[in-house]
Amino acid sequence: MTAILSETIKTKPSARRDEETAARLAVMSAGATEGWSVANREAALERVKSMGLPQPRDEYWRWTRPASLIAPEAPTASVFDPAETPIFDAVDRVKVVFIDGVFSAEESDPLELAGVSIERLVEATSDIHWASELYGKLEARGQSPVERPLAALNTWAATDGLLIRVTGKAEKPISLIYKHASETSDATLHHVIKLEEGAELTLLENGPAAARFNKVMEVDVADEARFHHVRAQGRDHERRAATHIFARLGRESLFKSFTLTANGVMTRNEAVIELLGDDAMAHVAGACMGDGDFHHDDTVFVTHDALNCESRQVFKKVLKNGAQGIFQGKILVKDGAQKTDGYQISQSLLLDGDSTFLAKPELEIYADDVACSHGSTSGAMDEEALFYLRSRGVPMAEAQNLMVIAFIAEALDEIEDEGLRAELLDRLTGWLDRRRG
């Protein structure tokens, strides 16, 4: 059987799109003018020009207003001091610090880790580089069937980022710390991570990064390689972020990504994952807690293009005081991707009547021997359960926290490392406790 795969969802031409795209491009420039990346960047610029930047009427931008993400100037965002020990501080790791999107040698550890080469994108200026095969290449693959112009913009303009090549099992995580110092910073970072056959790496990310943050991460996971990603996005209330992960998975490889988000006036996290080798496994999960002026969008696209692969998407959102949550998740099973096991769940806990959750779960299946399930729910806290807890002596606030943690648990469980999972759980509990105080 020859199946017609989903058509590329083309952006519609519009004068406003052209104007806004031109205005954005006018205040930016290519992130490098010499070395191997120039060609990749130029190709990306062509993509941006032909697609144009997102508009509110685009299929995947109906629920998230792109205006603040594409405006020539970043809307200001005050710097927030959460007055707590930074997350992952207790983890033995290689620390790499970016301040408003600029690498800080002073605050970072030496970029050294056995079995791993770590290089700054801006310092890799030779004409030939392994990353040229990946930089902007996975992003370009990910532009079909859904266009992601902000990622192409990033490829063209990225001013910093890391090129990480993993040949063995990394003995400790690489931890990227994104500090926010200036109220008007507009950061564009691009990382490329290549895991060779059988290699393993845990990548941690945390921090608000900038007033506005555009980040792309391209991850190539070769056969039998394992990649773990745990991210805690910064808590600055006014920060904005558009992030993309593009991943390609080989045979028997593993890709696991978990994101915790609390605060942030605007966050759009996209994950585009292709399972290209048999028996590969990809899990993408996220939990967010939004209070008030908070808009959080998880847009995920998983493509099964091999035999016997497993994918899971688990997203939980706790929203109150008018916070908005968006989930757009798709599983595409290509013709021949038999024995696919796909799972997708998106749920929101609405703590009051002002908050909203919009979900668009999509399945598109061209193979006939697959198991795919998806579910999406939205609801208030279970009053019966609350009363039950209180009737046993658990105070109201503590009972609510227990219920929130219980709600988020399925997403947190996607973190394989127990220590990291416990740390995020601790953090969440702390935030909940303080919020009630």
Added chain:
Amino acid sequence: MLEIKNLHVKLEEEDKQILKGVDLTVEAGKVHAIMGPNGSGKSTLSYVLSGRGGYEVTEGEATLLGEDLLDMDPEERAAAGVFLAFQYPVEIPGVGNMTFLRTAVNAQRKARGEEEISAADFLKLVREKAKTLKIDAEMLKRPVNVGFSGGEKKRNEILQMAMLEPKLCILDETDSGLDVDAMKLVSDGVNALRDEGRGFLVITHYQRLLDHIKPDVVHIMADGRIIKTGGPELALEVEQNGYADLLAEVQ
């Protein structure tokens, strides 16, 4: 211990009077049973005493050891010693049974100004009590009541009761959904908790539970009032003749 005087309760959201002047005293060390036909207000009484929302007290009072219960939040009532064994125990996905029990025990201790129980002591205690109720380790690890059978849920209620050591135990239709063996197990659990300092209010539709948990006093409730009070023989009378005769008697 528990003093209820002229208690009138209506539904908060509609103009429907459920309790129409309940008078009841439960002494420490005694087991009081409340029987009555469906819709007589038995379960409402248990909910109002434990502080569930949705009801409005329009008249009367309820005190436990002299403290006004009706003024307290559910958690305060629990700390004061009220425990309700639910007719339909609630499932809480994601909250482990052990976490729940420990949180509850410690919250009550904290409310009473006592020290929290250590993890090791707690574990020892819960294992010991679970064993007598034939609750295995697996059940303790699972989320609260999720996937539990009817009998398991009721045993879990009694385990909570045993751990929390309340002063007043209210059992709301604890026999519903139980087979004979499970009823015996649950009753044994309750009987083990009987002591001089503790009062019981056992709400049931049928007499059969009272074969296992022998009451000192039996009340018949109908149309929001206690219409008759007597000894254990009153329960037998209901079993033989139904409620019709009693209802006719008062009307």
